Amino acid sequence: MAQVFNRRANTIARLSIFVGVPVVLLILISVWWYYTRSDWVRDVGPAHAVVQPGGGFSHQLHVGGLKMDCRYCHNSVEVSSSANIPSTETCMGCHSQVLHESPKLEFVRNSYVNEEPIQWNKVHDLPKFVYFNHSIHVAKGVGCSSCHGNIASMPVVYKTQALYMSWCLDCHRAPEQFLRPQSEIFNTTWTPPADQIEQGLKLKEEYGIRDSLQLTNCSICHR
């Protein structure tokens, strides 16, 4: 009676255990690692810029070129959890005088006349189970660019951070790495000085920022 398995079966068995299993595991781990950490999957970077209605609004022009303060449009950033997306009236404050006949701004004027808000597209969409408050971060020395990047250089805004929870915790565990004086909050090109940790610890003291044990309490962000 012929054998069911020939001699090669032993080699196949050894190969599958010592080569097959590690290779499959490696592939699975790599795919998972890429999927959870890749900027491409997480929509981060210039390739994932979020185009706005009308197609032409440029932060580079308004912030970089015209040197407008962030708070002119995002006017509740210091007092509210939401930084605020400007209403059409805010746009028309300038554009009733400036470029008031430009065809590019037709949709803004239509919105103003018809009293229908422009549906701006969200760039940073936080999950609903996260409580985030802009005002406390601004008040305690976290500048816009720490999270949003150098907006003044972006014609169309994109995310510079994937908003991982570990990224939030990096700062909540050691805020001194990122704190800046109040005068620098809205500076979009701020870079930490050489003695940032020293300065940061001093600022942490001045701002009265709590210790990391309290800052990393679950209910600080998940309420």
Add this chain to the structure above:
Amino acid sequence: MQTSQKINQPVVEKLDELLAPGQTYASVSAKIGDIVLYPVLKTPWGWIGGIAIAGLLLMLYLYSLATLFTVGIGIWGINVPVAWGFDIINFVWWIGIGHAGTLISAILLLFRQDWRTSINRAAEAMTIFAVACAGIYPLVHTGRPWLDYWFLPYPSTLGMWPQFRSPLEWDVFAISTYATVSVLFWFVGLIPDLATLRDRAQHPVAKFFYGALSLGWRGAAKHWQRYEVASLILAGLSTPLVLSVHSIISFDFAVSQLPGWHVTVFPPYFVAGAVYCGFAMVILLMIPIRKLFGLEGLITLKHFDVMSKVMLASGLIVTYGYFGEIFYAWYSASIYEYFLIVNRTVGPYAWSYWALIIFNVLIPQLLWFKRFRTNLPILLVISVAINIGMWFERWVIIVLSLHRDFLPSSWDVYNPSFYDWATFIGSFGLFFVLFFLFIRLLPMITIFEVRDLVHKTAHKAHDQKGH
């Protein structure tokens, strides 16, 4: 086949025998192997009927789980003070049942108890299937089982590890270790028997199936030597698991501060309870299987007698635990502990406490008498009673402690919903479908160990003749 017919003849059963007389190496291999190697079309009707009923229950189980995944845990009867209901009761009950298999396969192997040989394979299979049934409950009771990998400590983008100080996290490790070691131990023990089946099989598909699973076993001396070492190592790994798994599950309760849970006796009391209902389940499974497949020659009354003694001993430890709980409540001088005992005995769920005492404490006292230990119909009834009793024990611990919180304003009652019952009854479907597949596809008795027992028995008889 002549030999197996000879065994099928009615024999006068003697109590002190682990094997009926007249067994030979060939008869053992034929008897056990033929159950598996029957042609598909000659499958016994009892088996087909059994798996059909179990399959229907499995459909009920899948239906209730599918509803759970699409609707959420709101379909269950749980509410705010009673946030753990059937899910955790059934989890603890099923995992407890598994413990008898591990005890039989590991501890009794280390203690060289020969009576384990005929029952250890089926008991280990029971362990694995019971752990599977148990493990599903905590996985689905999260409500979002597709996120259950969050239980595992892996380098995630959350920047957080699971809460290692929580007994619920210890459960993850306890149960996954238990499942892994049990499956490995079971499979390693199967290899020599799978090779026997490969050699006896006629059909090419069966040859391939058993041949692939037997991993090239040729029965060489080196194979046996490595096999003995491997099974001793696995027995050594399994032995602490018999104690640790249910101890850790008892910590889920004992580490909290709820009256009725915060008790130091919990770990040993849980382990004894697990062994208790596990052995009851082994007996419950073995009595019909022995009848259905004519295995009276291999699973004898002696086996049932010994298992009943283990049940009686573990049952007395559990009984001690019940008295202990009453004593601690009085000795603690805490009004909450005191209230708990009053509430258990005369409160709205008093019927369940007294059912527990009747099923777990009173009925098993019959096991003191050899008459009942070797009377299989009565033993079957006692085993069912113990399984019901141990289920009520978890019910009493979980529901009765939760439904009366410290604050009377949060008191409530717990009524299991249709889906609670469907998930519970359906889990028997999963268990029995797996068990029926097991007895059809794998040798339910360890062939080579029984052959070894034939050898030893023959030598003993030889010695007694005065040589």
